[in-house]
Amino acid sequence: MAAIFAFTCSCCGKLHEGSPSFGYKTPMPFDHLSDHDKQSIAQINDDFCKIEHPEGTDYFARVVLELPIQGTEEPFLWGVWVSLSKESFDKYTSTWGEHDESDSYFGWFCNRLPYYPDTINLKTNVRPRNGGARPYLELQPSDHLLAVHYHHGLTVREAQSIAEEAMHGRS
Ligand SMILES: [Zn+2]
Secondary structure, eight states: OOBOOEEEOTTTOOEEESOOEEEOSSOHHHHTSOHHHHHHTEEEOSSEEEEEETTEEEEEEEEEEEEOBTTBSSOEEEEEEEEEOHHHHHHHHHTTTSOOTTOOEEEEEOOOOSSSSOOTTOEEEEEOOSTTOOOEEEEOOOSSHHHHHHHHOBOHHHHHHHHHHHHHOOO
């Protein structure tokens, strides 16, 4: 049986148990707004975000990226945001709770993850899920390290390095 992921942290010396899970409460374009604009042109909750610029509205959804860790049971989880077209966003929000799970929406990756080369605007497919689960994110194949990890999995050592950097910053 596959093992539970656990490691003794080289940063804080503690034993961190269970597959790592990190999330972002906002897409990066939201973080870049002024406090005034966050109040006046943006709407955000746990699942959706909308930013109404004069030149057009940007639409975002929160999704889950699962990276398999080789030899362990549970994947490395990232809660991240992607931007969607208006058409995709409208369909996603209007079919809430009764998605066609064979649907797939094109999305641009909208968070900058630690450890990796810049992850902004990686190409993704968003797969909606029912039953209260956030959509499952597929990364389109490329030679970007995050896409490689998505398709081929992480070694335990890589998972440990990424978790250490996500928890404690770059050492
Ligand atoms: Zn630690």
